[in-house]
Amino acid sequence: MNLSYVSTRGAMEPAGFSEILLAGLAPDGGLVVPRDYPQIDPAALESWRALDYRGLAFEVLSRYATDIEPGELRALIDRTYTAQAFGSDEITPVIELEPGLHLLRLSNGPTLAFKDVAMQLLGNLFEYVLAREGRELNVLGATSGDTGSAAEYALRGKRNVRVFMLSPDGRMSPFQRAQMYSLLDPNIFNIAIDGVFDDCQDLVKAVSADFAFKTRYSIGSVNSINWARVAAQVVYYFKAYFAVTTDHQGTVSFSVPSGNFGDVLAGHIARMMGLPIARLVVATNENDVLDEFFRTGSYRVRGLGETFETSSPSMDISKASNFERFIYDLLERDPDRLASLWLHLERDGAFDLAGSAEFAALERFGMVSGTSRHADRIATIRNTRARYGIVVDTHTADGLHVAQRYREPGVPMVCLETAQPVKFAAAIREALGVEPPRPEAVAGLEERAQRFTRMPADLRLLKRFVAERCVAR
């Protein structure tokens, strides 16, 4: 049976997985969601317990990618989730910190952050669908670090794909810069813009607003609203559930360091599919838009001046781009109400569900939240090493900190490790007075040859650069 996808705002013709894979927003400005969540009953769930990561990924993803032939999908999954790419056949190992408290390690992929888990699959899915349809894709993006490198490592060397990634010249850490600029693959173009991250993002937006150029050069993106990325992240919630339970009697809670709400949304979807999740803890840093909503019912997008640069920078957001998908479910999947709420949001920069029946019923989704600040994460990094002998990064520390408040007897709490500490060395030095441990794979990274192009923040130069390297349609 084919699963079709619709827009949260209701004005999109139902489409299949392969069609929505390469698209960004729905044509009506909404986000693409499956018409129904596939349901996994307790018997089916137990039958998955013995599966390895690849087997589990196939069970979950074949329910979403229903228009990819199962044998092909299985081959794509087997090629993606290898011990070579993710450090072990477990792909996302779970370790016990103490009874009832666990760490789900998601950052053993090529860029040492959890985004690899979904992005590595996306790279293979893109290549497969583009070849099948005889198309090309030129990914244009802006990055201040994590997302850009995960996209580049996923798309390097892929056929019919090029990546043009803009980053602010001289404003990333030497480690981040080396991670991206040391990729020498001919289909990867790193462009160091003379400016800040917002200049990079403005350039990308300006190119995307030029519909003729975008079509002529098959320009696309790989941002966090991509449905396939969310679906790929659902898998590890199942994996962790099996790792910390022995039968289907109990429930499990998860604590998720959150920015754009992609990771925790995947947990919500796992729960909607029938995974027995008690609580989903949304952990934010000082940029607490999401915590404010879950506490008060008011969702208020932050302005530039209100968006803070923190020591967990991958969560420094002014609005949460995947949030619309959760609100759609909260509003019992009523696209008209969702659309009018978002109209309100675009006009006033805020909406308020306080006092509504839906917000009162929030508890049925198990979502709770909390904020972790710089001092909290530094203290958590120290305590975690002192108690368990493990060094965690700043984002993971935010999740561990907020999790403490929501632990319950008899319900294991699984905290998601979203990056390796080596990526955020300054905070580790501040907390522990030592350099973070450096995985073998990135030994000597900063000394490797680098390839990138410097460019002023000039739209015409950027368009010419892209056009000269692409085939026009």
Ligand SMILES: *Cc1c(COP(=O)(O)O)cnc(C)c1O
């Ligand atoms: C992207 C990222 C996050 C936030 O994930 P969302 O899906 O945007 O909520 C947290 N930690 C790290 C290390 C990240 O790279």
